[in-house]
Amino acid sequence: MLRKLLFGSSTRIIAVIMAATGVGVVLLLSLAPEPESREPPPRIPFAQTARVSAGSGPIPVYGSGTVRPGAEIDIAPQVGGKVVWVDPGFQSGGRVAAGRTLFRIEEADYLYRLQEAEANLASRRVAFLQEQEQAMIARAQYELYSERQGAEAAPSEASPLALREPQLEAARAALSRDEARVADANLALSRTRVTAPFDGVVRTESVDVGQIVGPGQPVGRLFASNTVEVVVPLSDADAALIPGLWELRAGDGEAGVAVRVIAQYGEGTYAWGGYVDRVEASLDAQTRTVDVIVRVSDPFAAGVSASASSASGSPPLLVGKFVEVEIDGVSPEDYFRVPRAALQTGNEVWAVSEAGVVSIIPVRVLQRADDEVFVTGSLENGQAVITGGIQFAAEGMRVQTGTDPAR
Template sequence: MGRLLRATLPIAILIGGGALFFLLSSMRAAPQRVDRVDLGPLVQTLDDKAGTHQVIVWAQGAVRPDREIDLVSQVTGVVQWISPELESGGFFAAGELLARIDPEDYELSLQQVRAEVERNRYLLQLEHGEAEIARLEWDRVHPGVEADPLVLRIPQVRAAEATLRASEARQREGELRLERTQIRAPFHGRVRTASVDAGQYVGIGRAIARIYSIEKAEILVPISDEELAWIDVPSPLESPASVGTQDPEESETHPPVTITARYAGREHRWQGRVVRTEGELDPRSRMAHLVIEVSDPYRRVAALQSPQSATQASGSAARAQESDKHDAAPLMVGLFCDIEIRGRVLQNVIELPRGAIHASDQVWTVTPAGQLRIHNADVVRTSRDKGLVRLSLADGERVIVSQLKGVTHGMQVRIAGESAQEARR
């Protein structure tokens, strides 16, 4: 009996477990069937309407002075004195004395000429007296008879007048030579190089320094013909009066420019204007060269024009104090800059990221129902990271800016930020 129980007990347990499993399985409810909805890929969109946009043209260029000359001596002699500012990097005001040549020889020569002028004035007066005596004598001896000019000493008077005029011209020449022993600055500027020192002998036409103006600076910007079309460059056919007398900083015909460059470890910005193009295209690159003008690039013109600095011999201390009041960094000659030129204004265009334009002229949009549409847009202009297009959009239609693969017209997409219920609707 015990042996039979041990043999049948495992079989009974297995049968009971199987029956219990079958019972529990038959009691479990069947899972609810849910239809799968394809919501499509997730996309970022741009809700931007057509409007007015200004074209921005990017370029690069280096700063150069608008005027640069050799400062030369107009007389010969020994350099007696030079200004402390007459060294590389020195600043000076218009009319400031930069060097003086020993004037003694010219002073002595001028004294001699002045004495000659006084003598010739005396001789002229003497001739006038002699002529008057001759006229009176002729009228007494030959009343009513016309006298010969030689008798009345008219040629002698004219010769004395000519001699006086010649001596007065030599006097003026001597005064000019004496004045030119003082070499003065022709404009507000800075010294690039100096090549003379006190005690040195110089001749006529000898360059004593290379100087440039700091009243204005120029940036020469090479630009392609395609980019030039977007800039309202002042026409070379404008009348000389309008070009030469109008201040570029106040003219609406000169496109404004923002200049960016790094100086002293920091990024700085300056404002300028496009004033003209150079006289020819580059023969190798076939590119035009725009000339951008910046007023007072060193922020020193106001200080140089002040009466206090103008009365000082060197003026360097006063200029340094005045310059410290300006927060803007100087636009140094030779600085390489990034140029942002504000060009023409376009109407009825949409500004898109460059990546939203596909296959050169296709734009993807999404309808309120979540369907993707492929449009052939009128691409007006593309730049480094932006594009301007003309595109007709239906109400609620938005431009897709995401990058997708396997795009087809009418495919379902989801707009980022919408819930699943909104996407299904």
Template sequence: MKPIFQILGVVVILAVAIAAVITLSATKPEPKKKAPEAQVARLFTETVERTAAVLTVRTQGEVQPRTAIDLVPQVGGKIVAVSDQFVEGGHVTAGETLVRLDDSDYQLALMQAKSQLAQSERLLAEEEANAEIRRKQWDWDELRKSDRPEDLALRRPHLAERRADVAAAEANVANAQVNLQRTKITVPFAGRVTEKAADLGQFVSPGTRLGRVFSTETVQVRLPLTDAQLGKLGLTIGYVPEPGAEPEVRFSAEVGGKLRHWTGKLKRINAQVDAETRLVYALAELDDPYGANTDDGVPMAVGLFVNAELDGRRIDPAFRFPRAGLRNTDTVYVVNDDDKLEIRQVEVADSNEQRVLATAGVVPGERVVVSPVRNPIAGMAVEAMQRGAAGESDVATGAAQAMGSTSMPGGGF
């Protein structure tokens, strides 16, 4: 019986303990619940400004000569003289003789042609005299109309033949003179020599390539344009300006460690889209790049790669805000008067590394968020701070509250 009483005692003790625990749990006071404080993200903003702006299109291209030719002779012969300027990089003037061929054979040909001309003129004079004698042998007043002499009797065909011989002889003289002049090889413009392929003592035949020369009177730059850039310019494919009303093109390039500038003109926009690049090319020109239109003596030289800027259409009004406020390509975050976040779409007319010009989506005076925002939600409460109004510690605090533990680049999304 003793073991049974021991077991009952243990059970009673356990029951009492459990009852005590239940009673204490049921009668303990409820802990006071404290509502969590809502954290408000602190964001930096900039105010939208109204402005009027002229859109700028930036592109680039390589300077090329408008006129460049291969130097080739039209007659053959031995080179007997070469200009000192007929070297790579040499400066040549219009009409200057660069290469002279041996003209002995052409001098003889000219003399022979002149001799043939003199003989033809003598024969023509003799035939004219004979024709006059034949004409005087006829008394036109005493003959009846039906008895008029034939042209052959008056030697008119012979006279025509002699006149044709004289004309042919004169053509031979002119041809010989031209061939003689062609022994002096010149260019019709002022320019620079880019290549020399023949020299003194070499025999050349007609069509032999002697070198290459380009004109320094005008250079041109082929500028690629996207469809968006065409829209900024307000121009169409195939545009050709009126003479004297060509749009200005500002060129720049670094030469000798210094940025140089030149100003040219837009001459036309091609009437076709490039099949490979899907771009449209515009052609800009600069007159006298090696003379009057240098930058402190530095020319916009052929082969130079230059940047180009063109002024496009004017926008008024335009709404300007910092580039950091633009997310993706057309989204901005705006803090409204109730300090709530709004997510908007804007129509971007132009943008660069510093600013954005919009035509719709924002209005002057509104606050655009320029600091990074993680997981933005329309309508979320935020605290707007003007950039520069807080110290470095506030900047760090605001960024931490907006981003949590994740660091994002300054440009945002």
């Protein structure tokens, strides 16, 4: 009986505790703050956009190449002998002017030859004058003989030998030969002074006082300092953008297509003006590109600084320098500059209206640059085009632009 009483009272205590717990939970739930409600993000995708700008002027054609001399020759004497003097400026890196004597060869042997030739010429002139006098006397004697024969006698032809005509021609030829020998001796003497054929820079030299040199022996190398060239390999599509390229003739001068040559020196960037001189008439067998030859006049003039970090004392355009080249291409009436990221596969652009509606516009690509593309198509100046944020688009699709709502 006692066990039943204890079991009944325990059950009542447990029931009371559970009831009190339930009341406490209800009370806590009723007093808890309601969670902040957020609207679900929109299902319309967000797209990054940029603006199209209308182009004007020539479309740039970009390329690159290495600077090479416009002219380069070996310096070699035309006569042999011992070197007796060398210009201090005739050394690697030295600059020389046209006509400047680079080195001299000993003249004694050539002076003796000239004196001998002049002596022979003087003797030959006397012999020629004597023979000329003899020919005059022979003709006078023949005329006197003809007068004595009288008018009744049949006239006879005088022999050329009798009139000393062959002897006179031989004396005249001998005189011309000795005059040529004197001229040759003078020429050889003048060639003992080796001069620079043009304004240039000495690339290498290997001559010194006391050295014996022979005719035609190279003793240095000189390249012209008044002009340099850059060979720019271009695809046929890029070459087609250069106006009148195939009508250009080498040496036409700066009236050709304008070019901007850009070189990096340290932290600075410098630019020189040039022009397209000519184009090779064949494709490169390996790269399938055509070589366009760009010329820059006066490359040793300081380049124009193209960056704020350029220091004072602009460098020249050095031979062997790798440079970027910007050629003035054709100037279409209507074309647009589009961010490169906006050009989609298949040469199309996804334009966005003010209401966020996408339209797909096919374009014709004229030129690709690092950050932009030059195209023609049904675009408008200032029109927004998609540059990122979505992977695909369809005509009439809606997108959000501006600030990304997910951020």
